[in-house]
Amino acid sequence: MHDLIAYTIFGLVTASIYAIAASGLVVTYTTSGVFNLAHGAVGMFGAFTYWQLRFAWHWPAWLALLVLLGVLAPLFGCVLERVLMRNLSDATEVTKLAVTIGVLVALVGASLWIWDPQTSRPFTAFYAGNKVKVIGVPVTWDQLITIGIGVVCAIGLRLLLYRTRIGLDMRAVVDNRALVLLNGGRPDRASMFSWAIGSSMACLAGILIAPYLQLAALPLTLLVINAYAAAVIGRLRSLAMTAVGAIIIGLLQSYAVGYLPTSTVVWLQRIPDTIPIFVLFIALLLLPHQRLRGGATRRVRESFPVPTFKLAVIGSALLIGLAIVVGPMLGTQSLYSMSNGLALGIIGLSFVPLVGYGGQISLCQMTFAGIGAVVFAHATGSGNLLGLLLAFAVPAMVGALTALPAIRLRGLYLALATAAFAQFCDTFVFGLSSITVFGHKIPLFGLGSLPATRPNFPFLNESNNNVYFAVLAAMFCVIGVGIVALRRSRYGRMLLAMRESPAAASMLGLRLTTVKLGVFSLSAGIAGVGGALLAGLATQFTPDAFSFFQNLPLLLLMMAGGVAMVGGAFFGAVALGLFSSLGSVSSLFNRISALLPGLVGIGLGEQPNGVVADIAGGLSKLTRRGRTTSAPVGAAPAAAADVAWEWAGIDTPLTASQQQQLDLALEVGV
Amino acid sequence: MAAPLLELRNITVVFGGVTALDGVTITVETGGIHGLIGPNGAGKSTLFNVACGLVQPKIGWVSLDGRDITRLGPHRRARLRMARTFQQLELFGVMSVYDNVLTAAEIRRGWARDRSNPARDAEEVLERTGLAYLRDERADGLSTGLARLLEVARALVTRPRLLLLDEPAAGLNEQETGALSTLLRGLGGDGLGIVLVEHDMDLVMQVSSCISVLSMGKLLTTATPEQVRADPAVISAYLGTAKAAAQ
Numbered sequence: 001m002h003d004l005i006a007y008t009i010f011g012l013v014t015a016s017i018y019a020i021a022a023s024g025l026v027v028t029y030t031t032s033g034v035f036n037l038a039h040g041a042v043g044m045f046g047a048f049t050y051w052q053l054r055f056a057w058h059w060p061a062w063l064a065l066l067v068l069l070g071v072l073a074p075l076f077g078c079v080l081e082r083v084l085m086r087n088l089s090d091a092t093e094v095t096k097l098a099v100t101i102g103v104l105v106a107l108v109g110a111s112l113w114i115w116d117p118q119t120s121r122p123f124t125a126f127y128a129g130n131k132v133k134v135i136g137v138p139v140t141w142d143q144l145i146t147i148g149i150g151v152v153c154a155i156g157l158r159l160l161l162y163r164t165r166i167g168l169d170m171r172a173v174v175d176n177r178a179l180v181l182l183n184g185g186r187p188d189r190a191s192m193f194s195w196a197i198g199s200s201m202a203c204l205a206g207i208l209i210a211p212y213l214q215l216a217a218l219p220l221t222l223l224v225i226n227a228y229a230a231a232v233i234g235r236l237r238s239l240a241m242t243a244v245g246a247i248i249i250g251l252l253q254s255y256a257v258g259y260l261p262t263s264t265v266v267w268l269q270r271i272p273d274t275i276p277i278f279v280l281f282i283a284l285l286l287l288p289h290q291r292l293r294g295g296a297t298r299r300v301r302e303s304f305p306v307p308t309f310k311l312a313v314i315g316s317a318l319l320i321g322l323a324i325v326v327g328p329m330l331g332t333q334s335l336y337s338m339s340n341g342l343a344l345g346i347i348g349l350s351f352v353p354l355v356g357y358g359g360q361i362s363l364c365q366m367t368f369a370g371i372g373a374v375v376f377a378h379a380t381g382s383g384n385l386l387g388l389l390l391a392f393a394v395p396a397m398v399g400a401l402t403a404l405p406a407i408r409l410r411g412l413y414l415a416l417a418t419a420a421f422a423q424f425c426d427t428f429v430f431g432l433s434s435i436t437v438f439g440h441k442i443p444l445f446g447l448g449s450l451p452a453t454r455p456n457f458p459f460l461n462e463s464n465n466n467v468y469f470a471v472l473a474a475m476f477c478v479i480g481v482g483i484v485a486l487r488r489s490r491y492g493r494m495l496l497a498m499r500e501s502p503a504a505a506s507m508l509g510l511r512l513t514t515v516k517l518g519v520f521s522l523s524a525g526i527a528g529v530g531g532a533l534l535a536g537l538a539t540q541f542t543p544d545a546f547s548f549f550q551n552l553p554l555l556l557l558m559m560a561g562g563v564a565m566v567g568g569a570f571f572g573a574v575a576l577g578l579f580s581s582l583g584s585v586s587s588l589f590n591r592i593s594a595l596l597p598g599l600v601g602i603g604l605g606e607q608p609n610g611v612v613a614d615i616a617g618g619l620s621k622l623t624r625r626g627r628t629t630s631a632p633v634g635a636a637p638a639a640a641a642d643v644a645w646e647w648a649g650i651d652t653p654l655t656a657s658q659q660q661q662l663d664l665a666l667e668v669g670v
Numbered sequence: 671m672a673a674p675l676l677e678l679r680n681i682t683v684v685f686g687g688v689t690a691l692d693g694v695t696i697t698v699e700t701g702g703i704h705g706l707i708g709p710n711g712a713g714k715s716t717l718f719n720v721a722c723g724l725v726q727p728k729i730g731w732v733s734l735d736g737r738d739i740t741r742l743g744p745h746r747r748a749r750l751r752m753a754r755t756f757q758q759l760e761l762f763g764v765m766s767v768y769d770n771v772l773t774a775a776e777i778r779r780g781w782a783r784d785r786s787n788p789a790r791d792a793e794e795v796l797e798r799t800g801l802a803y804l805r806d807e808r809a810d811g812l813s814t815g816l817a818r819l820l821e822v823a824r825a826l827v828t829r830p831r832l833l834l835l836d837e838p839a840a841g842l843n844e845q846e847t848g849a850l851s852t853l854l855r856g857l858g859g860d861g862l863g864i865v866l867v868e869h870d871m872d873l874v875m876q877v878s879s880c881i882s883v884l885s886m887g888k889l890l891t892t893a894t895p896e897q898v899r900a901d902p903a904v905i906s907a908y909l910g911t912a913k914a915a916a917q
Contacts, residue, residue, distance in 0.1 A: 490773075493772070493773040494773065496762060496764065497762045501761065503744070503760055504761070506744040507722055507744050507745075507754055508745075508748055509781045510777045512745070
C-alpha cells in the first residue's frame, strides 16, 4: 500500500507536467490551426535558459522564473505567431507542420550551439532535499509544488477561457475565425495570445521536468510526443480530456516503473518510456471516424508542375554521367559526404509520392530506412540483390501496420502516429538484440551495431567507393524515374485527387483508406531500400543513423527542394551532402550545418513550393510568356486582369509600362 | 410497384444544439429532375450530404432502389452509381480540365471493372458539356461558372443513375445557364434521376418535374412547379418574402 501511494504521487507529478505541456499545445492548436511540433523544443530552450539565469548567472529562482515565463517565453510565442504562423492560413497541413519542424530543428541546433552538450549541467529541483510526509509516504517539496502548479494551471486556463474577454475571443476563434473578424473581434490577437500562453506553458513544463530527465536537448524536445499523446485523448480540442490523458499516462508510467519485473526481464526496462506511445495508438484506434468535409478545396500556394519522362531520363543520364566523372575527383571525405547525401536522397524520394502527391505526412521514414538496413544486413550476408527486395517488402509491411490506426483519420494524426512510431523504435525496438515473432527469432542490432553489406551488382566492383557512388546515383535515378512514371499514371492521378479533394474523390467511388495505405507502404518500401544502401557506406552501422531526429532535417530539405518533385529530392540530397561536407571542416561549420535545415524549414512558410518547383515554374512562365492562359478562363476580362498577376506568382501586378519593358527585354512579340 | 430510385425517409440531423433537418422525407424517381428549394439555411446541402453519405442522420434512413444504404460510406454509395457536385467547389485544382474528368473515369473503371475506355469517356463528356475547348486549362484557373460545369462533367463521366447537383447554376451567366438547362433536360430524358438544389428559380421551374420545398429544416411540400408556385405556405416562407422585397 505504501508503495502504491508513492508511485501514485510520482505518477501525478509527471501527469501534472504532461498536462501543462499538453494544455499549451491544445490551446495554440485550436486557436491558430497550427499543430506546434516544436512545443517540446520551446520547453527545452526554456529549461536551458532557466538554467543559464538561475544556475550560471545565479539569479534568484523567482526572478529567473518571472523573466522567463512572464517576459521571454510569451515574447517568443508572440514573435513565432506574428512572423511565421500567421502567414500559414492558406498553407497545406504539410507546410504548417514542416514550419514547426523547422522551428524545432533550429531551436535544437541553437541550443547545441549555445550550450555545449559535452558539459554537464546540474539542474536541481525547487527546494531540493526538503521532504514532507503525505499519508506516511515521504514526498519532496518540488513534487508537491509540481502537482500544485499543474492544478493551478488547469484552473487558471479554465478561468481564462471562460471568464475573460480574451478567453471568449480565443474560444470564438476556434469555432469560426472569419465570424469573429466580421463581428469586430480580433482573431489575430487571440491567436498571438494563445501562442504566448502556449510558449510559457511549454517552458514551465520544461523547467519542471528537467530535474528528472537531465538537462539534455533531445529528451526534452521529445517531451512533445508525451504531451500530444495526452492531447489526442482530448481529440486535440478538449482541455479536460487532455488532463485526463495526462493523468492516465503519468500513472501508467509510474506503475510500470514500480511494478514491472524489470530487474529479472531486461527488455521490460524500456517499457515505461514507451507507455505514452501505446496510449497514443490506443487513443487513435478509439477515435471516431473523421467525417469527410466538403469545402476543403481552396487555392493553396503549393503547386508543382507535372514531370515529363524526357526530362527525367535526360536528368538521370546527366546525374549518372556526373557521378562517374566527378566521383574520382573528390577526396575521401567529400566522396563519403556526397554518397551519404545521395543515399539520404533515395530515402527522401520516398516523401515524393507520399507527401508530394498524396498529401500525407510521415515522420518515420528514417525508421523504415533503418528496418530496411537491418533486413538487408541480416538477409544477405553476401549482398545478394534479392535482399533489396526484402529491404523493400518488410518496411512496406511494417509501414502499413504503422499507418493502419491513423489512416482513417486526418493527415495530422498520421504524422503524430508516425513520429510516435519512430520514437518507439528508437527507445525500444532498436535497443533490442533480437525479437521473437511466432517462434521465429529475428535478429536486430545485436550488441549495438551491425556489420554493413553493399548490394552485389553484377560486373561492378561495388566495394570501390567511386563505383558505389555511381551505383547510388543510378539507384536514385531508377527510383526517381519510377516515381515520375507513377505520377503520370492512373495511380498518380488518384493520389493527387485524394490530396486535392478527399470529399470529391470519395464521391467518385475512391476508397481513400486503401489508397492511403498503398502509398504509405510504397513509400516505406522505398525508404527501406534507401536505408539498405545508406548502411552500406560504412563498415558498421548503428541505430543512431536512423533515429527519429534524423527524419526532420531530411524532410525539411526535401521540402525545400520541392517535395512533389524528384528534382526536389535531388536538391535535398546535394544539400545534405554539402552540409555533411561542411560539418566535417570545422566545429563552427558543424554548428551551422545543424542549424541550417531548421532555418530552411522556417523559410518554407514563405516559399512552400521549394527551390526546384520555383525554378521550373519560372522557366515555364518564360517559355509561355506570349500566352494569356494564366487568366481565369471564362471570367470577365476585368476580373482576368485583376487575378492573373497573383497566379503568376508576382507580389504586385505589373503596370502596362512594366509589361512593355519586360516584353522588350525578353524579345516577346518583337 | 418498383421501389423509388432514392428515398430519404424521416431524416433528422442535429449539429450540436441545432436541428438542421427535422423528419424530412423525399422520394426521387428515375428519369426526372427533382428540384429542391428553400431559403438559405433551410437544410438543402445537409440533405444532399445525408443522401451521399457525408453526414449520418441521427434518425431516418436512406435507400437506393429499395436497398437500405444509410450506413454505407460515400465511396460505397458512389459505386452504386450515385454522383454529386458541391456547392463549394471540390475540383482537383492542380489538374487540367481533362485530367479532372479522366481521373473520375479511371476511378470509375477501377470499381466498375468493365472494359470502358476512360480517355474516350472523358473526351465524350467534355464534348457534351461544352468544355472540350478548355481541356488543357488548370481547373483552378476556371471561372466559377465553368468550374461548376466541370463538376457536372466529372460526375457524369461516372455514368450515374442518380445525380445530385448542388447549385450548379450559381455564377453562370444567362447564356451558360441556358446551356445548362438544355443539358439537364437531356440528362433527365436519358433516364437519369436528378436532384437539383438551385437558387435560380427560373431554371428550377423550367426543368423540374417535381419540387420539394424546405424551410428551417422541415419539408413544406413536394409538388409540381405550378402547385409550388401557388402554395400559400411556400409563398409566405420563401417566394413571398422575395415578392415583398421586390415591392
